[in-house]
Amino acid sequence: MSDPGLESPPYTEGEVLLSVRNLRTRFVTEGGDVPAVNGVSFAVRRGEVLSVVGESGSGKSVTAMSILGLLPPTARIEADQMLWRGESLLDAGEARIRQVRGAEIAMIFQDPLSALNPMHKVGRQIAEMILIHEPVSKKEAASRAVEMLNLVGIPQPAKRAGMYPHEFSGGMRQRAMIAMAIACSPDLLIADEPTTALDVTVQAQVLEMLLRLKDELNSALMLITHDLGVVAGISDRVMVMYAGRQVEVGTTDQVFYRTRHPYTRSLLRSLPRLDDRGTDALTPITGAPPSLLRLPSGCSFHPRCPLVKERCSKDVPDLNSGGLGHHPAACFYADEVSGDTASVVGGRS
Amino acid sequence: MTAYIVRRLVQVVVTIFFALTFLFLLYFALPGDAATLLAGGDGRVPDPVTVRQVQDRYGLDDPLPTQLASYWQRLVQGDLGQSYQSGRDVTSLLLEAAPRSIRLSIWAIMIEVVVGISVGLISAVRRSSLIDRLSTAVTAMASAVPVFVLAFVLQYLFAVIPEDQGWADFFRFETSGRGDDTWLLFFIPTGNTWRYLVLPAVTLASVSAALAARTARGSMLEVLGADFMRTAKAKGLRDREVLAKHGLRNAMLPVVALIGLDFGTSIGAAVLTETAFSWGGLGFYIAESVRRRDLPVLLGFTTVVVLAYCLINLLVDICYAWFDPRVRLRAGTAK
Ligand SMILES: Nc1ncnc2c1ncn2[C@@H]1O[C@H](COP(=O)(O)OP(=O)(O)OP(=O)(O)O)[C@@H](O)[C@H]1O
Ligand code: SF4
Ligand SMILES: [Mg+2]
Numbered sequence: 130m131s132d133p134g135l136e137s138p139p140y141t142e143g144e145v146l147l148s149v150r151n152l153r154t155r156f157v158t159e160g161g162d163v164p165a166v167n168g169v170s171f172a173v174r175r176g177e178v179l180s181v182v183g184e185s186g187s188g189k190s191v192t193a194m195s196i197l198g199l200l201p202p203t204a205r206i207e208a209d210q211m212l213w214r215g216e217s218l219l220d221a222g223e224a225r226i227r228q229v230r231g232a233e234i235a236m237i238f239q240d241p242l243s244a245l246n247p248m249h250k251v252g253r254q255i256a257e258m259i260l261i262h263e264p265v266s267k268k269e270a271a272s273r274a275v276e277m278l279n280l281v282g283i284p285q286p287a288k289r290a291g292m293y294p295h296e297f298s299g300g301m302r303q304r305a306m307i308a309m310a311i312a313c314s315p316d317l318l319i320a321d322e323p324t325t326a327l328d329v330t331v332q333a334q335v336l337e338m339l340l341r342l343k344d345e346l347n348s349a350l351m352l353i354t355h356d357l358g359v360v361a362g363i364s365d366r367v368m369v370m371y372a373g374r375q376v377e378v379g380t381t382d383q384v385f386y387r388t389r390h391p392y393t394r395s396l397l398r399s400l401p402r403l404d405d406r407g408t409d410a411l412t413p414i415t416g417a418p419p420s421l422l423r424l425p426s427g428c429s430f431h432p433r434c435p436l437v438k439e440r441c442s443k444d445v446p447d448l449n450s451g452g453l454g455h456h457p458a459a460c461f462y463a464d465e466v467s468g469d470t471a472s473v474v475g476g477r478s
Numbered sequence: 479m480t481a482y483i484v485r486r487l488v489q490v491v492v493t494i495f496f497a498l499t500f501l502f503l504l505y506f507a508l509p510g511d512a513a514t515l516l517a518g519g520d521g522r523v524p525d526p527v528t529v530r531q532v533q534d535r536y537g538l539d540d541p542l543p544t545q546l547a548s549y550w551q552r553l554v555q556g557d558l559g560q561s562y563q564s565g566r567d568v569t570s571l572l573l574e575a576a577p578r579s580i581r582l583s584i585w586a587i588m589i590e591v592v593v594g595i596s597v598g599l600i601s602a603v604r605r606s607s608l609i610d611r612l613s614t615a616v617t618a619m620a621s622a623v624p625v626f627v628l629a630f631v632l633q634y635l636f637a638v639i640p641e642d643q644g645w646a647d648f649f650r651f652e653t654s655g656r657g658d659d660t661w662l663l664f665f666i667p668t669g670n671t672w673r674y675l676v677l678p679a680v681t682l683a684s685v686s687a688a689l690a691a692r693t694a695r696g697s698m699l700e701v702l703g704a705d706f707m708r709t710a711k712a713k714g715l716r717d718r719e720v721l722a723k724h725g726l727r728n729a730m731l732p733v734v735a736l737i738g739l740d741f742g743t744s745i746g747a748a749v750l751t752e753t754a755f756s757w758g759g760l761g762f763y764i765a766e767s768v769r770r771r772d773l774p775v776l777l778g779f780t781t782v783v784v785l786a787y788c789l790i791n792l793l794v795d796i797c798y799a800w801f802d803p804r805v806r807l808r809a810g811t812a813k
Contacts, residue, residue, distance in 0.1 A: 238708070245706055
């Protein structure tokens with residue numbers, strides 16, 4: 130049984146909340162099937178922060194939405210296994226899935242302005258979450274909503290609860306979104322690029338809060354982002370995705386300091402270096418991600434890979450291809466990937 | 479909300495003032511001798527005594543501002559003059575014709591709202607289904623066919639054929655007039671009146687209903703793909719709750735706006751429909767007064783239509799603000 134993405138490396142001892150094996154999600158379109166997620170396996174343990182990184186279109190959001198069944202009807206979701214605290218979500222009925230949504234696994238979306246209903250007051254939208262899952266009166270739910278707003282640091286929460294999303298600033302809207310997500314104390318928070326739409330200063334505050342709430346709720350956080358700088362500071366483990374596949378999985382230190390996939394290394398190199406004083410600060414990755422309808426043969430990354438060799442266009446590497454004794458990487462030449470990326474960001478110490 | 483309504487009221491009063499002034503100038507200040515027109519119509523030789531009376535009555539020898547002032551004075555007093563054709567007070571004609579138009583419009587709007595919006599919403603939710611394809615074809619046709627052609631087709635299908643074929647009474651509709659013309663609670667037809675009401679109401683509703691259906695379908699499709707709908711689903715709501723609690727109100731906004739905007743077009747359609755079915759409402763009299771060059775009637779009736787148009791637009795705007803907090807608040811803070 131080899132499923133490195135799922136099994137290793139264990140970072141925390143916590144209960145395995147979610148384990149997904151060989152997730153394949155495709156979209157049926159007129160131009161053909163789009164394989165947006167192609168054989169992804171991972172586990173999330175209580176207490177940990179799992180970051181999912183990759184360029185735009187690599188399948189991060191689709192992976193998250195597949196878990197909760199939030200994709201449009203054109204999506205076809207298959208998996209060998211999708212266990213939520215030991216219970217198969219694939220076999221669960223619609224009613225059970227609805228219980229899980231919001232109450233056990235809650236999502237925070239990227240753009241809080243469009244993710245909140247413009248017609249409903251913020252307090253009402255938070256109270257609705259509570260009313261769906263708990264046998265409380267409307268009045269109780271409303272006062273809990275105010276408490277939640279207070280908890281996420283919104284000043285004058287009672288007054289704010291009576292306002293509409295467009296009356297909030299971007300950062301406050303995302304706080305409100307977070308208040309909604311944690312209202313029923315979920316075990317797992319999935320945050321899909323929660324800070325992308327925010328100012329840099331607000332980004333840090335929001336991330337800080339997510340981490341604090343995760344600890345207070347004793348839950349886990351799955352953080353989807355394309356910002357490796359964010360990842361370094363807060364995550365326990367990192368999963369790197371490229372064109373619908375996992376290419377590298379490991380602890381944050383492993384992925385950042387002992388990088389074993391050329392794509393991850395390119396991503397890290399494209400970050401501004403802290404020790405550079407303005408000279409060639411950014412090295413963008415050359416080329417563009419491939420079209421999912423016409424994936425390159427062999428390793429999907431080979432047209433852009435600096436280490437490409439003959440074999441790369443023939444065989445498809447999987448997470449075992451990097452060899453034993455290291456953290457998993459889907460590259461035949463993982464040993465040749467230099468780890469000189471250590472100075473990039475001050476990882477967690 | 480109150481601040482918003484007050485602001486809009488002031489705007490409407492100003493709009494009405496300018497619209498009616500413009501209307502007056504259109505009829506009285508444009509080339510052509512208004513007195514001759516008023517006294518007997520173009521192309522005829524009116525009695526000079528009548529022309530004199532008309533000139534005195536409307537003060538046509540006075541300078542324009544004086545004329546305008548006296549037009550407004552008469553208007554405020556509810557004096558709209560007499561019909562050249564029948565000699566009756568225009569005001570009393572109006573009081574007779576307006577309820578007929580209002581009844582017809584009530585039914586047309588009910589058909590528009592109920593049929594149009596539900597067809598649109600169902601097509602959106604059941605996208606690409608047979609129902610969707612069918613309704614798309616029918617609505618495209620309905621909005622393309624001119625009103626009088628539709629009136630004729632309906633009359634032929636539902637009145638002429640049933641009569642020729644001797645169908646059961648229930649399937650027979652009438653094509654002209656108002657029958658018993660008896661009503662319960664102002665708008666519910668009693669006696670045989672409904673047989674006369676159905677065809678003109680459907681005709682008048684058809685164009686707007688088709689437009690409402692298309693708008694509702696489009697906006698619902700957009701809302702179905704909106705992020706906040708996914709958020710609602712991610713909260714654990716049932717699909718139908720997501721639709722009812724989060725989709726509907728958002729999808730209704732463009733439809734409310736459309737119904738308001740469309741009112742102008744409906745007036746044109748009402749003139750044609752009432753004429754085709756001899757319904758005897760405002761539109762019918764406007765068409766008649768144009769044909770007979772009955773200027774007092776034309777001026778009086780169009781004045782009332784302009785007033786109604788402004789007030790209904792106001793009502794639609796208030797509905798819109800009530801529907802959409804963003805409009806309400808923008809108006810509330812932008813002072
Ligand atoms: N409804 C859909 N129909 C067809 N293809 C889709 C659909 N939704 C997503 N995809 C495709 O699936 C792929 C993965 O999309 P996904 O949203 O997961 O990317 P992502 O990694 O989250 O990127 P981003 O950083 O831009 O959010 C993309 O190539 C996208 O075009
Ligand atoms: S398998 Fe080949 S092409 Fe793919 S990442 Fe490794 S070296 Fe590059
Ligand atoms: Mg995404």
